Amino acid sequence: MTGEVDRNVRFYGCECFTTDNIFLEDYSLHVRFETEQQFSRDYRAILLKLGCDTDEKYKDVIYKISQEVDRRIHLDEASAERTAAIKRTYRPLHPHVYHLEESYLTPEFKTIVEYCRNIDASKDGLLKFLEEEAAPRVYRFPVFERNFCRELVEELDHFEQSPAPKGRPNTMNHSGILLNELGFDETFITPLREQYLLPLTSLLYPDCGGSCLDSHKAFVVKYDMNEDLDLSYHYDNAEVTLNVSIGKDFTEGNLYFGDMRQVPVSEAQITEAEHRITEGLLHRGQHMHGALPISHGQRWNLIIWMRASRSATSCAPCATASPHWWRDGASRRASPKKTHSLCPNV
Numbered sequence: 001m002t003g004e005v006d007r008n009v010r011f012y013g014c015e016c017f018t019t020d021n022i023f024l025e026d027y028s029l030h031v032r033f034e035t036e037q038q039f040s041r042d043y044r045a046i047l048l049k050l051g052c053d054t055d056e057k058y059k060d061v062i063y064k065i066s067q068e069v070d071r072r073i074h075l076d077e078a079s080a081e082r083t084a085a086i087k088r089t090y091r092p093l094h095p096h097v098y099h100l101e102e103s104y105l106t107p108e109f110k111t112i113v114e115y116c117r118n119i120d121a122s123k124d125g126l127l128k129f130l131e132e133e134a135a136p137r138v139y140r141f142p143v144f145e146r147n148f149c150r151e152l153v154e155e156l157d158h159f160e161q162s163p164a165p166k167g168r169p170n171t172m173n174h175s176g177i178l179l180n181e182l183g184f185d186e187t188f189i190t191p192l193r194e195q196y197l198l199p200l201t202s203l204l205y206p207d208c209g210g211s212c213l214d215s216h217k218a219f220v221v222k223y224d225m226n227e228d229l230d231l232s233y234h235y236d237n238a239e240v241t242l243n244v245s246i247g248k249d250f251t252e253g254n255l256y257f258g259d260m261r262q263v264p265v266s267e268a269q270i271t272e273a274e275h276r277i278t279e280g281l282l283h284r285g286q287h288m289h290g291a292l293p294i295s296h297g298q299r300w301n302l303i304i305w306m307r308a309s310r311s312a313t314s315c316a317p318c319a320t321a322s323p324h325w326w327r328d329g330a331s332r333r334a335s336p337k338k339t340h341s342l343c344p345n346v
């Protein structure tokens, strides 16, 4: 299995990265920006309805878009600089958590993976080991031992409190940590994906590139009563996503799923999945989802967006043109133009 994938594939990105799914926080709207003319044609009226009713406000929107495009263009460069600064200045609290060890994984997870590695393994056989959530093709299983979760959170907390530079996971989360910049990729996330997750996703999501996931973006999202409480309805820049609850102590904040089409949340059948510390929820990246607000404490989750760069039958819709998406239950039509439906939360 390991031999089939290229270890050096960069997290797979689409060409529309600098034009699509730009999140306008003030209007809770995702937009596409190719030219000012196109943007005005596609969004001026929508923005007006959402309260963008002066030239000043409109100019501010254009300014924020240019800042976001600029951020995306320089993303790699800025990330490389932060990574180098972290390496130079940051001293880990628990250096061992950066290296994946079998002992961090629960016996249940190891049994599941062992089953999947078996030549006769089948999806039906595998389903006997997994908890199926009410949402279609969303699976739950215990991933990490509780002690490991505690040490990981302690390490990340220590990093948060250090003066080292921090990049944020994506445009929708204000707080969280990019695990590649901290040095988790090669020694932790890549072996986890290749040796443990790939056997599972190959059986569960062969139609969504699950058998050739060869890159990832891993980060930790953090919700706090004084920071982000929830996460808007979206889909991931991924074929398959693993979302593991690692701490700390929280109430509510369930994940919720809609459907695979980009319809407004108000029109979708919504199903909730509870976050339980140590347990992971595996789902298709294109499955629309969001997170409900926490009502107490702090919630930390490890998210691994996994992508397949060469999947012919992938869900990655660079092949499937679909309308841009809607948000937050409001019937807001974003771009009517057909475009890629991936690259959402970036």
Ligand SMILES: O=C(O)CCC(=O)C(=O)O
Pocket (backbone or CB within 6 Å): 221, 231, 236, 243, 255, 289, 290, 291, 301, 303, 345
């Ligand atoms: O907060 C969560 O559990 C969901 C996070 C998520 O969906 C994402 O970061 O893409």
Ligand SMILES: [Fe+2]
Pocket (backbone or CB within 6 Å): 234, 235, 236, 289, 345
């Ligand atoms: Fe997500």
